Amino acid sequence: MTYAVRFTLEAAADLDRLYDFILQRDATDFTLAEAALQAIRNGFATLRTSPFTCRKARSDAPFLRELIIPFGRSGYVALFEIEDSETVTVLAIRHQLEDDYH
Template structure:
């Protein structure tokens, strides 16, 4: 079974924010910024094939889950919801060192 992966507007904004954060540290480091986005997008392959393997975000919400996306020494976390047997919606994405989702 393959799931379609959708993004909320907030999740799309998070991708832009994370990309911009890398460039704010070094405006010439497009390679690192692109590699980070590629790692995030590669992580979404798990959502397309097996979203139930990801950890639950809350014990009382079995369809609300988090995907850990490794990148370098740390990585990213994507909050998503399994909508139905065909659709997964990414709600938010954050760096693992951030306090919470924006």
């Protein structure tokens, strides 16, 4: 079974924010920013094939889950919901060192 992965407007804005954050540290480091986005995209491949392997975000919400995306010494966390047997919706994405989702 393959799931369609869709993004809320907030999750799409998170991707832009994370990309911009890397460029704000070093405006010439497009390679690092692109590598981070590629790592996130690669992580989303898991959502297309096996979203139930990801950890539950809350014990009382079995379809609300978190995908850990390794990158460098830390990485990213994507909050998503398994909507039905065909659709996964990414709700938010954050760096692992951030306090919480925005």
